[in-house]
Amino acid sequence: MKWKLVLAALFLNCCAAAGIQAETIHLSAAASMTDACKEIIAAYEAKQPGAKVLANFGASGALAKQIEQGAPADVFISASTEWVQHLADKQMAAPGSEKTFAGNSLVFVGSAKAAVLSMEKLPELKRVAIGNPKNVPAGQYAKQAMEKAGIYAALEQGQKFVLTDDVRHALMYADQGEVDGAFVYATDALLAKTAKTLFTVDAALHEPIIYPMLLTAAGAKNAAAKAFYDYLSGAEAKAALKKHGFAVNP
Template identity: 55%
Template sequence: MKQLLHTITTALLAIMLTATSALAGQVNLSAAASMKDALNEITAAYEATHPDTTFRKNYAASGALAGQIEQGAPADLFISANVKWMEYLKKQRLVELSSVRTFAFNELVFAGTTAKKVTGMNDLPKLGKIGIGSPKSVPAGEYAMQAIVKSGLQQKLAGKLIMAKDVRESLMYAELGEVDGSFVYRTDALLAQQAKILFVVPGKLYPQISYPMALTVTGAKKTNAKSFYAWLKGNEAQTILKKYGFSVK
């Protein structure tokens, strides 16, 4: 009996040590949905040369991610699609202030499958349905709404806007033809199979689209998270970002 208990105890300890070791090398990455494809390749490239590190990735609207982090969800590194939600977490003291920096830049476009001639903002009122990320939590939607307001189209487009939970869902609406077109990032539109870029939204209509990144207060204490954060600033990561249509400085 004692021998059996000893064997069971030893086995349990081995399992616990293995699990602890795995968690120690795990980096919890919370990033804007528009970064999904680029970051999947970036993390794969990192894992290829850092086999001791694994990733738990969470892609969603930046506002939703910020809310999750505020509620205590596991996150070591946060990459937002706008400055607003990073500033929010800074005020909550949930990110390491010294680690906040710009990761990449993007631009807003209007993409769809409609046969109607759409070459600029002033052509939008003749469309039926228009996809847009919810401005309350989706940066792409917030940028798009600012462009709509500055173009004086808010009233003309009332009732035409179909809200999406994130920019990828907005693109899906356009891909499936559920809307005539959607406001999405250029990087998302380049991945589309059916929808095509109908026009680039003039940059003067919305703030510069930048993606700030930062270690959370938890991630700043983890060696693996800090190493990956440092690697993200290097040439290999930036080359992959450019491949997916992002710009870096």
Template identity: 50%
Template sequence: MTVKILSVALCGILFLTTGALADQVTLSAAASLREVVTGLTDAYRTKHPEVRTLLNFGASGTLAKQIEQGAPADIFISANREWMDYLQNRKLVDEASRCAFAYNSLVFAGITKQPVMGMKELVRLRRIAIGSPRSVPAGEYAAEAFRAAGIEKELAGKLVMAKDVREAMKYAELGEVDGAFVYRTDALLFGKKARILFTVPAGLHDRVVYPMALTATGAGKPGARELFRFLQSAEARKILGKYGFEVK
């Protein structure tokens, strides 16, 4: 009798644990998406209170490396194509699910009193913050724009590397640098002192796109697939627009 009761209890615990894991979705997204992705998942959970979403934000390259090393992730949203390609080439994301989540613009923001209205005027500044191009897409876009504008060598000793785009924005806001290359959405959201000085011409760098995909693990989870569909819905696009992101 005792054995039977114990067996039933263990089965119940196993069922509850399995159910909890099935309703848990882990989403890794670029740092510049923190507020909008949090808002989107909050909206999703109002309709699906049984789903638990675990959010992980950081530089796209850092997140991609984490996934490669086995960190749990069901959905990945990168701030550029490169790091999504990186995982796709290693068959760590579901290629069929890959799509464009949103778009953004690269701007230069700061509190410097010097007139800075374009790329050529950057050479007069002392310190400029960018995300490290090795892992931060915003920094990579900025470096690409420097090369296209022909000012890469002149800026070499002026650059302050940040761990992600949010840290670069913080440096600009605190006045620790003359300005920083960040996304338009970050400048609008966090620019209390720092203001947008100019928008980087689109022709100087690849379009700022956030590709999204289910991971190889997430593709097999119904809960992850449901959240993924929501992130592509009209409701999600409306929320993205409120945060300043472009959806076309």
């Protein structure tokens, strides 16, 4: 009889563990979303004690490639439509789940002692940090803006770019004075410790900065992930985004 009780206890423990596993949600989100998403996650977990959101922040391109290679992800928030479309093309997104999450703007930050610059004067600087345009949307937007302004070639040929793995590292270099300035999102600039915004990039110089999100094919099979995905479109999540400087739809 005793061994039956032991087996029953083990069975119940396994069921409980399975339940906890089913409530685990894997979120992959653009690095610039770190602070806003952490606040959203904390609020969600407080409302849903059984849910646990495990977040992975980084460059949108790098995250999309990780997901493509099998990294666990139920919800993906990108800083550009390119990488959401990439996963959709690979049939790794739940059909019809792509939607706009937030918006942002691009700014150039540098030393608080620096004079206010303009895009045209950037070739006069020695070192400019941008996210690597191959993987980092902020870098892609910055490259578009500089190309349209006619200054990208001069900076590239002068080997003045310091390429970073994500937009937060570009901000870090500007904050630490290791570069003359950096292209970052307006929301990142709010987190600067020493750097200040020297100018806002004309939005007409680059594609609209939109953060799309999707539910992955794996996430569509996870009821907890679907609930969290729906929460991201709600009033509480939007309030957190606005608090951190993002633009949201009413």
